[in-house]
Amino acid sequence: VLLLASSERDRLYVVLVSTRNPLNIGAAARAMNNFGFARLRVVNPYEVAFREARSAVGAAEVLRRAGEFAGVAEAVADCQLVIGTTAARSRQLRQPLRALPDGARMIRSRLRSSRVALLFGPEKRGLSNEDLSHCHWLLRIPTCAEHGSMNLGQAVAVCLYDLVRTRSSQPRPGKRKPASAGELEAITQRLFETLRVSGYVNPQSAASTEAKVRRMLRRLEIPAADTDTWFGMFRQILWKLGKAGLE
Amino acid sequence: VLLLASSERDRLYVVLVSTRNPLNIGAAARAMNNFGFARLRVVNPYEVAFREARSAVGAAEVLRRAGEFAGVAEAVADCQLVIGTTAARSRQLRQPLRALPDGARMIRSRLRSSRVALLFGPEKRGLSNEDLSHCHWLLRIPTCAEHGSMNLGQAVAVCLYDLVRTRSSQPRPGKRKPASAGELEAITQRLFETLRVSGYVNPQSAASTEAKVRRMLRRLEIPAADTDTWFGMFRQILWKLGKAGLE
Numbered sequence: 147v148l149l150l151a152s153s154e155r156d157r158l159y160v161v162l163v164s165t166r167n168p169l170n171i172g173a174a175a176r177a178m179n180n181f182g183f184a185r186l187r188v189v190n191p192y193e194v195a196f197r198e199a200r201s202a203v204g205a206a207e208v209l210r211r212a213g214e215f216a217g218v219a220e221a222v223a224d225c226q227l228v229i230g231t232t233a234a235r236s237r238q239l240r241q242p243l244r245a246l247p248d249g250a251r252m253i254r255s256r257l258r259s260s261r262v263a264l265l266f267g268p269e270k271r272g273l274s275n276e277d278l279s280h281c282h283w284l285l286r287i288p289t290c291a292e293h294g295s296m297n298l299g300q301a302v303a304v305c306l307y308d309l310v311r312t313r314s315s316q317p318r319p320g321k322r323k324p325a326s327a328g329e330l331e332a333i334t335q336r337l338f339e340t341l342r343v344s345g346y347v348n349p350q351s352a353a354s355t356e357a358k359v360r361r362m363l364r365r366l367e368i369p370a371a372d373t374d375t376w377f378g379m380f381r382q383i384l385w386k387l388g389k390a391g392l393e
Numbered sequence: 394v395l396l397l398a399s400s401e402r403d404r405l406y407v408v409l410v411s412t413r414n415p416l417n418i419g420a421a422a423r424a425m426n427n428f429g430f431a432r433l434r435v436v437n438p439y440e441v442a443f444r445e446a447r448s449a450v451g452a453a454e455v456l457r458r459a460g461e462f463a464g465v466a467e468a469v470a471d472c473q474l475v476i477g478t479t480a481a482r483s484r485q486l487r488q489p490l491r492a493l494p495d496g497a498r499m500i501r502s503r504l505r506s507s508r509v510a511l512l513f514g515p516e517k518r519g520l521s522n523e524d525l526s527h528c529h530w531l532l533r534i535p536t537c538a539e540h541g542s543m544n545l546g547q548a549v550a551v552c553l554y555d556l557v558r559t560r561s562s563q564p565r566p567g568k569r570k571p572a573s574a575g576e577l578e579a580i581t582q583r584l585f586e587t588l589r590v591s592g593y594v595n596p597q598s599a600a601s602t603e604a605k606v607r608r609m610l611r612r613l614e615i616p617a618a619d620t621d622t623w624f625g626m627f628r629q630i631l632w633k634l635g636k637a638g639l640e
Binding site for chain 1 (some may be wrong): 425450542546551555593
């Protein structure tokens with residue numbers, strides 16, 4: 147179950163400003179599709195790029211429905227909250243800056259009742275100060291500051307993932323039912339017998355060796371469904387050992 | 394501050410299995426670089442793709458240091474935990490499946506002391522059952538099930554982001570110091586005076602209009618740093634209004 151209902155996802159507008167690379171438009175649309183967002187708007191795209199992007203894998207419907215706008219103002223006019231993404235590096239920013247995942251939580255809460263535009267700038271220079279002036283606040287993906295800016299398609303994917311990701315919960319117990327203590331002890335005995343028959347066990351320290359084997363098997367977390375297989379394996383080994391002893 | 398220390402990030406090995414598209418190898422390396430991971434291993438890559446990827450933006454160092462392996466077993470041999478990523482769609486899975494962000498938390502905890510391999514399969518078909526058999530458990534990115542698989546570079550970016558993302562905290566108060574009540578009231582008076590001089594205020598209901606203006610301004614959350622500008626604007630308007638009145 148995703149964190150956002152479908153009606154809430156439908157209030158988010160991904161706005162790509164002056165994108166130049168068709169692969170990036172396609173990648174943005176594909177990530178939108180993956181996470182269940184449908185509303186793409188492109189501002190002043192490089193026309194060829196926008197046309198070529200339409201062949202991107204798994205993004206055809208999003209791209210077909212995408213709106214095209216001449217400027218940021220027109221693209222966000224019907225939205226109540228406008229957020230610009232930024233690498234926040236070299237620039238004096240004039241708006242509040244929030245990082246994921248806190249920023250995503252604020253967006254989620256606004257999507258309950260408002261249309262929210264999330265702006266992504268062109269590949270080389272990001273959103274201009276004029277673009278940013280349309281934004282209520284700015285969103286940053288927490289990267290290693292010294293390690294360069296993110297690829298556009300990847301930045302879109304990370305932001306959308308963080309918007310919808312499932313609530314973090316305590317780790318659920320694995321679906322595998324573990325073997326019971328009785329089953330474990332039965333396996334322990336088979337293994338110990340195997341070791342004894344193999345001459346691994348020094349009779350003088352047999353008790354401590356048995357305890358060691360017991361502890362060792364408890365650390366394995368053997369699933370209940372595997373116990374028959376373990377029995378079968380040891381049975382076979384013991385049979386073979388017995389046969390060897392007889393010969 | 395990222396969730397993982399640099400020493401912990403250095404224990405994560407991103408393993409790309411049979412990747413075909415050089416752009417995807419480059420994108421994976423770039424995302425690693427963005428989030429501060431350095432250890433890339435490629436298994437049986439399409440040789441041309443691997444060579445071409447080396448020109449990817451912001452990923453040169455990661456790609457230069459990448460290890461190349463003939464099989465999954467060799468690529469993960471020195472890791473204590475091996476995790477396969479999967480879209481978990483059409484297949485009967487034989488390992489426990491965990492979704493982000495829970496899976497990421499488990500990986501973080503293991504990275505404190507263990508080397509962890511995170512496997513990504515080839516573009517079209519993902520990791521094979523043989524590849525998956527090397528894995529302790531499988532990791533899934535929670536997408537809209539019906540909306541197709543993720544692009545490889547975007548999947549890597551989302552997984553690595555979730556590993557390092559900062560702890561979610563209560564929203565911090567914005568950095569902007571809000572105007573004091575006194576400053577707000579001074580602005581209220583200027584605005585009210587402006588409205589009065591403009592003839593907006595009906596003398597019979599002046600008190601209720603003033604209260605309305607006061608409440609309206611309290612809803613704006615005016616920053617302290619902006620109060621002088623607001624004063625200046627009203628001063629100018631009042632001056633102009635006064636001048637108009639005199640003529």
